[in-house]
Each structure stands twice: as structure tokens, then as C-alpha cells.
Amino acid sequence: xxxxxxxxxxxxxxxxxxxxxxxxxxxxxxxxxxxxxxxxxxxxxxxxxxxxxxxxxxxxxxxxxxxxxxxxxxxxxxxxxxxxxxxxxxxxxxxxxxxxxxxxxxxxxx
Numbered sequence: 515x516x517x518x519x520x521x522x523x524x525x526x527x528x529x530x531x532x533x534x535x536x537x538x539x540x541x542x543x544x545x546x547x548x549x550x551x552x553x554x555x556x557x558x559x560x561x562x563x564x565x566x567x568x569x570x571x572x573x574x575x576x577x578x579x580x581x582x583x584x585x586x587x588x589x590x591x592x593x594x595x596x597x598x599x600x601x602x603x604x605x606x607x608x609x610x611x612x613x614x615x616x617x618x619x620x621x622x623x624x
Contacts, residue, residue, distance in 0.1 A: 527607060528581035534602040536579040538589065539611045540564055549577035550590040554599060557585070 527535040544564045552559040584604040588596040
């Protein structure tokens with residue numbers, strides 16, 4: 515049985531006064547999963563899909579949050595624990611790389 519790769523389509527970013535966007539670059543093994551964020555001020559968490567995307571010069575894997583309130587966010591691993599924090603700024607696109615060296619998946623305990 516063969517499987518086709520999941521690709522994300524074009525993304526429209528909705529940024530401006532008080533609102534920014536976040537693009538998180540991830541490893542190819544994350545395609546089809548979700549990435550979760552939680553505002554550090556205790557606000558409601560959010561999530562988005564992780565998709566393979568065509569970009570100039572090739573392909574990348576990214577989770578795109580096209581419209582986030584300006585704030586500091588915790589990036590959460592698969593187990594819900596904080597992996598890192600990121601600041602989203604008004605009117606800006608913030609990019610974060612969690613490729614290779616950031617363990618979003620922790621090995622199962624035996």
C-alpha cells in the first residue's frame with residue numbers, strides 16, 4: 515500500500531494592528547500532525563496542522579498560524595509540555611525553526 519504526502523495549500527496571513535503571524539519550521543516526520551500553542555498569559559490554547567509546502571527552491575514542512583494576537587506563546591510538545599516560547603509581534607511574521615534539535619516527541623518510558 516502506498517501513501518501520498520500531505521501538502522498544504524496557499525496561506526493568507528491576516529496581520530496588522532495587534533495581530534501577527536507565526537511560521538514554525540519542522541522536520542518531515544511531522545507532516546500530518548498538529549502543533550499546539552498556549553499564550554503565556556493563561557489565554558486559550560490554539561493549534562494548526564503541519565504540512566509540507568512548496569517554497570522557492572524546494573519544499574519545507576511548516577505549521578502556519580496566520581493570525582495570532584500579539585503576545586508571548588508557549589510551543590507545546592506532543593505530551594503537552596512546553597518546548598520553547600516565542601514572541602509574536604503586531605504586524606510581523608515571526609519564524610521559528612524546530613528542526614532536528616528540538617524534541618517535540620519524547621521517547622516512550624519503559
